[in-house]
Amino acid sequence: MPKRFVVAASDFPDLPRFPVGFELAEALTVASQQLHEAPTPQGTLRTAARLAVHIMPGAEHAGVSEIERGNKLRSLVWTDEVVRSAEARHGGREQHGHWDQLWHSPVARITDSEAEDGWDVLSALGLRSALSLRLRSDRRRLTVLTAYARKPGVFDEAATRVGRLFTAHVSLALDSVTVREQLTEAMHTRDLIGQATGILMERQGIDAAAAFESLVRASQRENVKLRDIARRIVDTHNTS
Structure with missing residues (x-):
């Protein structure tokens, strides 16, 4: 069972929060270094979730999950219990187009959980926006990073582009540490x-x-x- 951890700004003092412009390149460089320093794949995923709330504009919480065929979802790491609770409630007991979309697209977004069908769990926890980004995929399972926010409409096209750049670095680090292992x-x-x-x-x-x-x-x-x-x-x- 993955251990709970809490994000603090002091965890990554070198990272500007919600970077833009040249700051984004600098932040991604620092993030990439920290991702590659993780000694195990699990450590890389923990670092990725914690970095996500600094790199991705608007992100307040994040987690990494594994999705098997049939949309059975299992949380691997999370920044706080609200993420674990949200994903546990959707952990395979029901089908949902959001997760199914990730088999065909690298990105899936929830604009407003209160306005979209099937997301009562998120809205009850105060989570209005979500952005899921695919890290790994094969025929049987996906590994997905999801960022959450308490305001609706947080993850626009600009935030999604930043997220995809960040997850590209995460995927490279994950492949590297897996080969080393x-x-x-x-x-x-x-x-x-x-x-x-x-x-x-x-x-x-x-x-x-x-x-x-x-x-x-x-x-x-x-x-x-x-x-x-x-x-x-x-x-x-x-x-x-």
């Missing part, structure tokens, strides 16, 4: 398999090829990933 995992897996192979060579008096084949056969026989078989052997060896 995958490479780290691959290196860890390689080292783990190497250790397990060495242990089997010593125990059974066999060469490296035979030891690796033994790992593969065990993986297939037990229908368990090779790295998990290797981890089990290494852990047993270290505790014996």
